[in-house]
Amino acid sequence: MAHYHDQPTIGEMLERHGVSRRTFIKYCTAMASALALPPLAGRAMAEQLRAALRPSVIYLSFQECTGCLESLIRSFSPSIENLIFDVISLDYDDTLMAAAGAQAEMARDKAMKDNYGKYVLVIDGSVPTGANGAYCALGGKSAVDILREAAKGAAAIVCVGTCSSFGGVPFADPNPTQAWPVSDIVSDKPIVNVSGCPPIPEVITGTLLQFISTGKVPDLDEYRRPKVFFGNTIHDRCYRRPFYDQGKFAKSFDDEGARNGWCLFELGCKGPTTYNACATTKWNGGTSFPIESGHPCLGCSEPNFWDKGSFYSALSAPRWGKAGEVSPGDVLKVVGGAAAVGAALGVASAGLSRLRQRHIEKSTTNNEAKES
Amino acid sequence: MDLVSFARGPALEVALAVFCLGVVWRIVGFALLRIRRNFNEPRNSLVKAIIGGVIATGSRSWPHSEFTVRTGAGEALGYGYHIGLFIVILAFAPHIAFFGSLFGVTWPALPNSVITIFSVLTFTLLLAVLFRRVTHRVLRMLSNFDDYFSWFITTLVIVTGLMATAHIGGPYQTILGLHILSFDALLVWFPFGKLMHAFYIFPSRAINGTLLSRKGAAS
Known part of the structure; x- marks a missing residue:
């Protein structure tokens, strides 16, 4: 993979591939529309992207199933080829890159060094911290150490998928590897969560494009997800x-x-x-x-x-017990147990009342006898 | 654990247990109380007295003609929001799904638009009964914390339900969580406040009606 500073601008790359300025503006207008940006933003995006150098992107995969990357490579607009050949410089992705082993690790280290403070770090998968991070290691380094090292020089971190965003499957109870989302480990960098299992490919590429074209982190919701894609249910x-x-x-x-x-x-x-x-x-x-x-x-x-319980139980359904599923039998246990205690309390209360009643009646009779 | 999971999970489990415990405690406690012996000569036979009690259970559902003008409107308001509550609770699809998973039985739902109309009407009537309570001199003097809190907790469930349906006041899951949580609070309060009238109203009418009928009172 080529060095970031040796590369032509995105505009030059597109011209080489025969993409006209007009076509590119059209494409950017469509993307701006998808991102719900103002009408003129498409043109501004096109101009900015044409003049920009292809930013370095380092894609790290940790405790994950590769479903997110499978999703990303099925992006239609922009396609993954457009994205990695024309718009970004994907300097490290151990699944997609031709290099392997020490060569691949060297490429990552070189990209991190050359683009320090500028590269976009994309994380796929949660980060296990149990057993000193031994549950997920690449090239002899634990995922948690690689993340901390790579995050230092990143301009921003984009968490692709629910695992890197919120912990996902590895984070699920009982979380045997003590896996955490990226935001629980890195706190001093802008983080964008593109959650989903997997996320929609156009949402991943759209988020990356928006960051690259504007240089800013998009508007985020309370879970750091881009509002433009995660604004509605x-x-x-x-x-x-x-x-x-x-x-x-x-x-x-x-x-x-x-x-x-x-x-x-x-x-x-x-x-x-x-x-x-x-x-x-x-x-x-x-x-x-x-x-x-x-x-x-x-x-x-x-x-x-x-x-959050069974995928197939209604949202309004109660959930407790072993699998979060409530059967009429579970309800009977709770209701029956509570009712038995209630009945015992009721008997005791009535017994006390009767004793008190009898005591009052007796004292009233005695008083009447004395008076007569 | 998020708010919705907590509300429909452990909070609901505890609330349901407290509800059952409290309701059975109070019903058993009352049922086993000793009824004071009546040494007078009975005016009616026991069978006739029981029939009188049954009649009283129904006939006391509307004020005597002498009081209709004075209390009829208040009673009508009460009936209005009670009917509204029943429809909203029992005919809204998510509620039916809730009961279905608890008891394994479901039934057809009404369209959401109909439920929304009933919810708004019920809320309006609840506001009207509160207004009547605070503006009616005698009623105000008779009211205590129990009356106001029972009104508040019932209204809170309706309001949060409307907010969740209309997607206002915050993220849907937060409002849904608050709605279920307010229902949990209602379940906990139910046996210990005046909401318990749901269980007492007919037995107490029947028992009083039978005792009075035995003494010769008209039912």
């Missing part, structure tokens, strides 16, 4: 929302309601509490999203979504 934008409003629900995956495309709330849809762009940006180049395929939203872009 799935439920707000769901095409099945009218059925929710009409009280029409699928009760099982093969009933009439499911065949009619009714709301999946009762089948456990977490859309009402999940902020993401699935219902608008969709997947596979805007083809569809899980609810469109008949499956309820799992709430995968929200913190701790693995620990």
Whole structure:
């Protein structure tokens, strides 16, 4: 992979590939529109990007399943080829790069040194800290040490996926590797969380593009997610929302309601509490999203979504017990136990009252006898 | 653990246990109390007295004609918000899903727009009964903390439910968490305050009606 300072600007790169200025402005206008930026921002973005050097991006994968990278390489707009060949200089990604072993580690160290303070650090996966970080190590170094080292010289950190953003599966109870999200380990750098399991590819590339074109971290929500993509719930934008409003629900995956495309709330849809762009940006180049395929939203872009009980129990359903599932038997245990204690207290209270009543009656009778 | 998980998890479990414990405690405690013996000659037979008690249970559901003008409006307000509460609690789909997972039984839901209309009406009627309570001199003097807190906790559940449905006041999951938490608080308060009338109202009417009917009072 080429050195950052030896590279031409993004505009020069595009010209070499035969991309006209007009086409590029069109593309940037579309991207600005997707990012909900003002109308003139597309032109400004185009000018800024054309003049910019391709920023160095270092992509580190820790305790993860590679699903996020699988998602990223399926980005349609911009495509992954456009992104890594025209817009950014992807200096390290141990899954995508041709180099391996010591060569790859050297490339990472060199990119970090040459672009100190300027590179964008992309993290995929949570960071295990148990057993001195031994649960995840690359080239003999623990993930937590690599993260701390790489974060020092980063201009910003983009956490791709729920694992790096919120801990994800490894962080789920009982968290055997003591895995943590990046924000619990690095606190002195701007961090953007692009959560999702995996995140939508266009949301990853859009967030990167916005940062590269403006040089600023986008507006973030309380979980440091870009508001432009995580500003609405799935439920707000769901095409099945009218059925929710009409009280029409699928009760099982093969009933009439499911065949009619009714709301999946009762089948456990977490859309009402999940902020993401699935219902608008969709997947596979805007083809569809899980609810469109008949499956309820799992709430995968929200913190701790693995620990929130069954994916298939309704959002309003109570949850306690072993698997967070409440069966009528569990309810009977709680109700029965409480009722037994209540009955005992009731008997005791009534007994005390009767004793007191008898005592009052006796003293009243004695007083009357004395008076007569 | 986030607010929603806490509200529908451990908080709900504890609230449900306290509710059952309190309700059974109070019902058993009252049921086993000794009824004072009546040494008078009964005016009606026991069967007739029981029939009188049953009649009184229904006939006391509306004020006697002599008092209709004075208290009819207040009673109508009470009926209004009680009916509204029943509809909102029992016919809203997420509530049905809640009961379904607790008891394993579900039933058809009403459209959300209908539920929203009933919720707003119920809230309005709750405001009206509070206004009546604080402006009616006698009612105000009869009222204590129990009356106001029972009103507050009931209204809080309705208000947070409306806020969650309308997506106002904060992130949906926070408002939903507050809604479920306010319901948990209602469950805890229920057996120890005047909300317990839900269990007492008909048995107390029946028992009083039977005892008075035995003494010859009209039912």
